[in-house]
Amino acid sequence: MSEKTSSAQIGVVGMAVMGSNLARNFANHGYRTAIFNRTWAKTEAVLTAHPEAHFIASQTVEEFVDSLEKPRRIIIMVKAGAGTDATIDTLIPLLEPGDIVVDGGNAFFQDTRRREEKLRAHDLHFVGAGISGGETGALEGPSIMPGGSEHSYTYVGSMLEDISAKVPGPNGDEPCCTYIGTDGSGHFVKMVHNGIEYADMQFIGEAYDLLAGAGLSAAEAADVFAEWNTGDLDSFLIEITSEVLRQTDARTGKPLVDVIVDAAGMKGTGTWTVQESLTLGVPAASIAEAVFARAASSSPELRKAARSALEGPDGTVTVEDRAAFVEDVRQALWCAKVIAYAQGLHLIKVAAVEYGWDIDVAACARIWRAGCIIRAKLLDRISNEYAANDLETLLEAPSIKAMLAEANPSWRRVVARATEAGVPIPGFSSALSYYDLVRAERTNAALTQGLRDFFGSHTYRRIDTEGTFHTVWSGDRSEVEAVDTH
Structure with missing residues (x-):
């Protein structure tokens, strides 16, 4: 039902499933909610389907803007990219100084920075809010990662916190929403969330491949994942893995997982995470391997050519003690997730320095504990460790490093066993290599730098003397001090 008797406290533009569910969430929490869609038919369909929401609906954008109390608070839930820019351009002439526009889509954070600067020039506030949880989360409570001016958060923060997922805490329910930082920080954190999500699903897939290689049926593997979900691996993705593996295909009677084409799609956020890690020089190989694994899965010509040309083990994992092997895989999966x-x-820490964001890493982990796709029991531990310690890396956190040390033998056995059997584990193996790389006393980068100096005179530093040096490789190979090019 449409009401015009009072001004709306919040407005939502875009009545696809995410937008309409978010609007229903606001209405369910008692907020007078205005809705608008470029096509009236879609708005009308939402009104018909959800009369209980008492939306304030408008047929024109002018009417929509006029229906909002001041300062106006508008959430855009349209397709990221050109659609977002077009919507913003339509709104700007109708808004007044101090009004707030929130982009709840999966926007690239640099686009959010650009849009924030553009709206600031009009004395308008722009908030880039990462929203995770899918259609169900949008309706029942997502994890929300808003970035923008602190001033804007005073007007929209409590509303976003109200509709977000909640986690029981010592002083009552804690919202899975917090102020992240200025301009594009919220969308950056959401981007990284999605990158971790890519890696998490890749690790789960590798664990299933290993269990299947050891002879477990899909139903037996489902039981294993269900059991894992009662311990340290307790998470949304582990929970639904059990459900997917248990599903039987109605047409064939086979496990559904066996009739789904093994080609995984991507929408861009994982790729953005990898690109940004390269831009900032931050090693994130496990996330990258998950992105590349999806790319390989969706390259049929490459896979067909390789299958016909290459030889190797068939993926059968020979185990003497199935229970012990399953436990090793569990521990390897936990380590890789960490x-x-x-x-x-x-x-996130490096980006915060680079882009001038004051981001509380502990808070990021805290608001991921419910509502979002990567919600997991592990995030309680991660949030507490960052809150209690000044960590350069999660791996140095006292409880984390202790569990990694305990699980190390299992992790290494799994990687070795998979490699011998021909089970592809780019995620597990890259995670272990990262662990060994960052803990190494010395890396092979010394040789790399020597080679760079040989062919390009790129210079090097010494462990025993200050300064920058170059060996005259094409001459008498004497060492000379050089200008530091680092």
Whole structure:
């Protein structure tokens, strides 16, 4: 039902499933909610389907803007990219200084920075809010990562916190929403969340491949994942893995997982995470391997050519003690998940310095505990460790490093066993390599730098003397001090 008797406290533009569910969430929490869609038919369909929401609906954008109390608070839930820019351009002439526009889509954070600067020039506030939880989360409570001016958060923060997911705490329910920082910080944190999500799903897939290689049926693997979900691996993705593996295909009677084409899609956020890690020089190989694994899965010509040309083990994992092997895989999966979180949170820390954001890493982990796709029991531990310690990396956190040390033998056995059997584990193996790389006393980068100096005179530093040096490789190979090019 449409009401015009009072001004709306919040407005939502875009009545696709995410937008309409978010609007229903606001209405369910008692907020007078205005809705608008470029096409009236879609708005009308929402009104018909949800009369209980008592939306304030408008047929024109002018009418929509006029229906909002001041300062106006508008959330855009349209397709990221050109659609967002077009919507903003339509709104700007109708808004007044102090009004607030929130982009709740999966925008690239640099686009958010650009849009924030553009609206600031009009004395308008722009908030880039990462929203995770899918359609169900939008309706029942997502994890929300808003970035923008602190002033804007005073007007929209309490509303976003109200509709977000909640986690029971010592002083009552804690919202899975907090102020992240200025301009594009919220969308950056959401981007990294999605990168971790890519890695998490890749690790889960590798764990399933290993269990299947050891002879477990899909139903037996489902039981294993269900059991894992009662312990340290307790998480949304582990929970639904059990459900997917248990599903039987109605047409064939086979496990559904066996009739789904093994080609995974991507929408860009994982790729953005990897690109930004390269831009900032932050090692995030496990997230990158997850992105590349999806790319390989969706390259049929490459896979067909490789299958016909290459030889190797068939993926059968020979185990004498199935229970012991399953436990090794569990521990390897936990370790790999920790590495993905460590890489993602390190990327957030470095980006905060680079872009001038004051980001509380502990708070990021805290608001991921419910509502979002990567919600997991592990995030309680991660949040507490960052809150209690000044961490450069999650891996140095006291409780984390202790569990990694305990699980190390299992992790290494799994990687070795998979490699011998021909089970592809780019995620597990890259996570272990990262662990060994960052803990190494010395790396092979010394040789790399020597080679760079040989062919390009790129110079090097010494461990025993200050300064920058170059060996005259094409001459008498004497060492000379050089200008530092680092």
